[in-house]
Structures are given as structure tokens and as C-alpha cells.
Amino acid sequence: MNTSAVTIAETSSNSILYADRDEDQIHIAEYIDILLDHKWRVAAVTIFALLIGIAYALLATPVY
Incomplete structure (x- = not known):
């Protein structure tokens, strides 16, 4: 029902993942x-x- 909170959480976790990759x-x-x-x-x-x-x-010593 509160889709904006999920979007913000996904966005912030993605930016954290990208920061870790850097x-x-x-x-x-x-x-x-x-x-x-x-x-x-x-x-x-x-x-x-x-x-x-x-x-x-x-x-x-050479070995032949």
C-alpha cells in the first residue's frame, strides 16, 4: 500500500550496492x-x- 517507501528503500539499497562495487x-x-x-x-x-x-x-657445472 505504501509503494513510495519500498521504492526509496530499493533505491537506497541499490546505491549502496553500487558504492560497494566502486x-x-x-x-x-x-x-x-x-x-x-x-x-x-x-x-x-x-x-x-x-x-x-x-x-x-x-x-x-654443465650437465649434458
Whole structure:
């Protein structure tokens, strides 16, 4: 009988659902900002891993 109350409740719950969906989305710009903020750390870890790989490849006993 009071259909306007139901409509308001449905509308407010839908907007809450949409707000929750917004918070659950991945924002790629945030991840890019984080990577750019730590670019020297990322570069250092990458170079370190590369040097370890090269050292292993050159110093390991070949297995044929």
C-alpha cells in the first residue's frame, strides 16, 4: 500500500550496492603510482636477480 517507501528503500539499497562495487574495483592508476614511487627498488631487485642468474649460468657445472 505504501509503494513510495519500498521504492526509496530499493533505491537506497541499490546505491549502496553500487558504492560497494566502486570500492571493490581495481584502480590501475594506483598500482602504477606505487610502482613509480618504488621504481629504484624494483630496478635494484631486478638487477640483483639478473646478476644471480648470470652468475649461476656461468659458474654451474654443465650437465649434458
